[in-house]
Amino acid sequence: MDRVTPDRRLSMTQQLVVDLTQQILAGELPAGSKLPTEQVIIKERGVSRTVVREAMSRLQAEGLVETRHGIGTFVVDTARPGDFQGSKHVKGGAYDALAVIELRLSLEVEAAGIAAQRATPEQLQAMREALDAGNARDATDDESARVDFEFHLQIAQCTANSFFIDAMTHVANTLIAVVQKAGPAVTVENRALVVREREQIYAALARRDAQAARASMQLHLINMEQRVRGVIELTA
Incomplete structure (x- = not known):
């Protein structure tokens, strides 16, 4: 290490x-x-x-x-219920994913705005490297999903606010449990769109544009919500 x-x-x-x-x-x-x-x-x-x-x-x-x-x-295996309270309520499936996204909308939009003002050059570089790895053509769906989790955790870390960091750690842990339980149903189908959304968030962070960072994060999460709702409609 x-x-x-x-x-x-x-x-x-x-x-x-x-x-x-x-x-x-x-x-x-x-x-x-x-x-x-x-x-x-x-x-x-x-x-x-x-x-x-x-x-x-x-x-x-x-x-x-x-x-x-x-x-x-x-x-521990995050797919099983753990000590974290959120994971005790994970039943699996797209409906749980919607509940997590609802929480993320109330948390991550503001975190992105703060991160745009406080991120260090080193943090932005680490984020850039993580995104490049996740955007690679040979990256698997699982690798891309984990890069997404790490990307959102990095944004929380850029706020330099321990409460945002703790909250996003909990959310990421629960989201992994949801995805593992739901399987392919919650896997993002259009990776190119997700990559583009993440790049828009990163670009706003890199140019220190808090308003654009909030807007890009909100759009990303709303689009994610719509993709999950599409899965629900297909499997209903």
Whole structure:
């Protein structure tokens, strides 16, 4: 793992939580895998024992990891109900996806506007690289979906507001559970359209246009809602 280069507007604990969450959602730390030991994280990340323990506690509360005493900490399968309250209500299917999108509309539109004002050049570069990977022609649907989750988490991180970051971590965790339970029915059919929408959001962020960032995010989520409603109509 890479050593943490902290955004000083975030606490070391929050930074570690965000970094590990992104690795989990990107599949770099797959379900069932064991996290590095506390000592390894301390050495490789350059953080204190307290920071590591607080980060592990938050990841457990979010239902992303579980600690098996005497064995270690493991990434949980986000497709099963976890400790996070939202995931307890996941039944699966397009209707759950609509409920999550409704929440995202109330959260992510404003987050995009704030991110446009606060994103660092390093954060924008990381976002650019993630988008390029997800936009590649040989990217699978699963890879593209995970890049989308990571992209939205990165936007939350750019707000430098720990409440937005925590909320989006929860939402991303639940959304993965919804998609895994619903299967192909919720998979975006028109990838080219989704890529274009994400690029519009990124362009607004890069030019520091908060109003355009909000509008682009709102359009992206509304279009996503319409695509899911189309799936519901086809399967009704």
